[in-house]
Amino acid sequence: MKAVAMPTVSRVAVCGGTHGNELAGVYLVRERLKRRADGTEPVSVVTVMSNPRAVQLCVRYVETDLNRCFTRATLSAPVSETSPYEMIRSQELNALLGPKGSAQAVDLLCDLHNTTANTGLCLITYSDCDWICLHICKHLQARTNTSCAGKAMHKSMEIGPQPHSVVRSVIFSAMQEGVQLMMDWICQFNSGGFSTTNPCRNLFAVCVFMNIDYPRDSETHVITAAVHPNLQDRDFCLLHPGDPMFLSFSGETLRYKGKEALYPFFINEGAYYEKGIALSLARKRRVEIPSVRSETLR
Structure with missing residues (x-):
């Protein structure tokens, strides 16, 4: 190239x-x-x-x-x-x-x-x-x-x-x-x-694929679960279908229902509670980039 x-x-x-x-x-x-x-x-x-x-x-x-x-x-x-x-x-x-x-x-x-x-x-x-x-x-x-x-x-x-x-x-x-x-x-x-x-x-x-909100009460829209301990702090570690994603406040494990393994990041970001984002999911890709040179050089 x-x-x-x-x-x-x-x-x-x-x-x-x-x-x-x-x-x-x-x-x-x-x-x-x-x-x-x-x-x-x-x-x-x-x-x-x-x-x-x-x-x-x-x-x-x-x-x-x-x-x-x-x-x-x-x-x-x-x-x-x-x-x-x-x-x-x-x-x-x-x-x-x-x-x-x-x-x-x-x-x-x-x-x-x-x-x-x-x-x-x-x-x-x-x-x-x-x-x-x-x-x-x-x-x-x-x-x-x-x-x-x-x-x-x-x-x-x-x-x-x-x-x-x-x-x-x-x-x-x-x-x-x-x-x-x-x-x-x-x-x-x-x-x-x-x-x-x-x-x-x-x-x-990684390229952002989708954002995931916390589970919420259907009537009050109050959060009903926190990020699961197995997922917390594992940004950019592959999340597979069926892996634990949230732990409800009543003790129930809620699992990732997606059909493909994706990379989570910004997991449990404090500033994103107001935005309704518990984590983002992304696909990994290899990017081919050309070598570059300063155009002032001949």
Whole structure:
């Protein structure tokens, strides 16, 4: 497979605090903001505290989930003083880092998140043909215990388990390492370090198939079961038909009724109770990605 020439990645955004109680990203951004650019970095990095009001209150969001406010409809909607804070903030961020989809937008945006689920270091990218993001996933997979989930050069870095409103040093360090490895890859790519690399045919990725809600009472819609102990903390471990999935509060084991084995992740994520999601199920796939080189190199 012929190497694909791509533009250098010269403008990068590192964002934390999109959810104000996911503290590894919050503290990593604070540490980065203490530094002063000396003009010698080969990459221009913008470091942003995405939702400062939520960070100040140590809550996920103030009025609405900022992570759901970056649709084109929301970004183009008129706002006023009575508009939800996160809606206003999303348009401020779009002006700072975008506009979304324009030639003026940053080349790569890395959004830092924590999860209460046992995902380890998980990279979420939103395209299966975004070669830069997928090569970064490959780079991190080779050097850390990293999972890659795919659904624009935008990537979320999810690391867990970490309770909300708590920072754990091991999670902070893993996030810090992940960001540094990403920067290392970008610098090497920009300098021509990958101009002769082989294509990758063995990138492990999972693609979201469906979300599963908790069992609920048919009348009150109150949750009637918790994630089964055999499933809890087994993110990205294969779930087979008939395996225990939930344990009802009356003691009954409820089993996975699907017809194919799938990979669960974001198992029992604390922030997803309000969204009616107990876990997500995904299919595993091998992604073949071409080698890449900076198009400035001849």
